[in-house]
Amino acid sequence: xxxxxxxxxxxIDALAANDVDRIFCVPGESYLAALDAMYDHPDIAVxxxxxxxxxxxxxxxxxxxxxxxxxxxxTRGPGATNASCGLHVASQDSTPMIxxxxxxxxxxxxxxxxxxxxxxxxxxxxxKWV
Numbered sequence: 001x002x003x004x005x006x007x008x009x010x011x012i013d014a015l016a017a018n019d020v021d022r023i024f025c026v027p028g029e030s031y032l033a034a035l036d037a038m039y040d041h042p043d044i045a046v047x048x049x050x051x052x053x054x055x056x057x058x059x060x061x062x063x064x065x066x067x068x069x070x071x072x073x074x075t076r077g078p079g080a081t082n083a084s085c086g087l088h089v090a091s092q093d094s095t096p097m098i099x100x101x102x103x104x105x106x107x108x109x110x111x112x113x114x115x116x117x118x119x120x121x122x123x124x125x126x127x128k129w130v
Contacts, residue, residue, distance in 0.1 A: 016041050
């Protein structure tokens with residue numbers, strides 16, 4: 001067995017270490033490693049929604065109800081765009097929320113890759129950090 005871990009495993013292990021108990025998402029290929037790692041953490045409930053807007057609104061509601069960050073995972077491009085509504089509501093209400101977006105390969109950045117968006121420009125006004 002290899003001792004190497006994927007970035008997805010490192011990320012989900014970090015969320016688990018910080019007592020994240022649920023994630024809201026629309027599964028997608030741009031974050032498969034994180035999805036695989038979620039499977040290895042049955043202590044984290046994964047709520048799959050029909051669209052990214054629903055996932056982000058659910059993460060916002062979780063943050064409002066618990067005072068803990070609502071965690072949302074979506075895919076790049078249209079997924080991120082759909083999730084932006086819930087992120088905006090969370091920002092306006094100062095609700096703790098973390099939105100993870102699957103991204104294009106680093107070497108394809110700024111080359112008009114499939115579904116590439118400049119997230120710093122897109123979310124810079126509604127997020128504390130992008």
